[in-house]
Amino acid sequence: MASVISISGLTKTYAGGFQALKGVDLDIRRGEIFALLGPNGAGKTTLISIVCGIVTASSGTVTADGHDVVRDYRAARTRIGLVPQELTTDAFESVWATVSFSRGLFGKPRDDAFLEKLLRDLSLWDKRKSRIMELSGGMKRRVMIAKALSHEPEILFLDEPTAGVDVELRRDMWNLVLGLRDRGVTIILTTHYIEEAEEMADRVGVISKGELIVVEEKSELMKKLGRKELTLNLAEPLAALPPELGEWALTLGADGNELHYEFDANAERTGVPSLLRRMSDLGIGFKDLHTKQSSLEDIFVGLVRQKKDAA
Template sequence: MQPVISIRNLSKRYAGGHEALKHVSLDIRRGEIFALLGPNGAGKTTLISIVCGIVTPSAGTVEADGHDIVRDYRAARTRIGLVPQELHTDAFEPVWSTVAFSRGLFGKPSDSAKIEQILRDLSLWDKRKAKIKELSGGMKRRVMIAKALAHEPDILFLDEPTAGVDVELRRDMWALVRRLRDSGVTIILTTHYIEEAEEMADRVGVISKGELILVEEKHALMRKLGRKRLTLNLAEPMETVPEGLSEWDLTLSDDRSELRYEFDANAERTGVPSLLRRMSDLGIGFKDLATEQSSLEDIFVSLTSDRRERAA
């Protein structure tokens, strides 16, 4: 299937020599939720701004639904909705008016039913007559999403969509994003909230210092790079790890009541069963055991740390 967003060798160098993006190439599949992870200053917002026609690239090409963003700007931009990180909207306009105006900007005919549907989906219907300045920060964020959806885009960019919002609103937005994806909208979100990517994304890209260092299916990424920890609650405390268990690189808790083993998720079949058999042979008993899987945060920190070490 042809990608809905196709980015090739994209670079951006600002005045003064700062290189915000370095030869980024990426395909976004139609109908997926793609999460772009990276710390502040990694280049996430610059990448989105170029695709949306706000920033001019220094080199490279971008196509949105087959339309070059420079040569065929109008057609490309019509297919894209953008929810920026910063809240920019007319403080004195009522909610209904500002959302309807955004629809008209893209040449879409007036459609009260569509505007009503968007406002209801975002729990804004009761606020439709309220001025923007009267709304809470979370409600203003919802209005920004409503404006981005007003012209019925096929592609929706969410730049740090839940920055500064409470947990309840974050969950509401996650549910909305899933509904949009189910309706056929392609979602690209940037975030430094690891749980946001872990909760929603189909694929994850990691960007650091302007370079796209990894793109992977979320679950495949966790299987490939994730680690697990086995914790054994010992029947009797031990002073040291027995010599007979040295091949597993085990550690004891401070109170000597737990034995811990960190291992590659891929080695689980061979590592853990053989460890438990050896413990049984040595007469070491345990009352309980638990395993923990690495999160995307652990993986992200590991990737960026490795990158820094190689650069050094």
């Protein structure tokens, strides 16, 4: 699939010597939802700010839909919508005036029907005449999203878009995002709600201390790095683990009634059946079993911890 954003050798060093980005290379595919995950201070917002032309890179290149974000800034920026973390709106303007003005900034012709649909999709239509300063925090967040979408961008950045917002807005926004993706809009999001990335994203990138440590299809990442845990409720308690089961690195519950087996998801087909056969050969029965698979959050935490340990 063609790349809509290409990032090559991107670095950023702030005054004082802090290196926020260290040689980042990344291609984002047209029409995908890409989740960029990382702890606070990892470089997520710096990366987004450089692509959007807010921050100047120390070195490296970025193109958006084939346009260099420095040499051809206007064309590149026209294709990008940004919903930043901070609520930066024109407090004394009405919702309608703010969103209309934002559309005009990008040279788009007036289209009241489009803006009405956008405000209705974000449950803002009834507030269109209200001044921004009169709105709740959640409504202000909706206005930020409407501003970012007002000029019909092909690429949408969402930087922690649901931080501190209500459940209703979160649901409305993700429904809108899925609709945009269906229309071919590329969406790049950062979020602390990793379950959102797990549910929404096509691919996941993890950044730590300014370096991309993994970029992978979400399903493949969970397949490669996910762990599973099998719990067997035994028919009869065991006083100790039989040595014949030693190759599976099992743990026995405190009361002897449960066996726990943690394994790589890739080993499921070979590890679990052979374990159950060996147990049967030894006359060890079980009443019930269940498995638990690691979530994207578990994988993320593990990757960041590995990066810290290696530093």
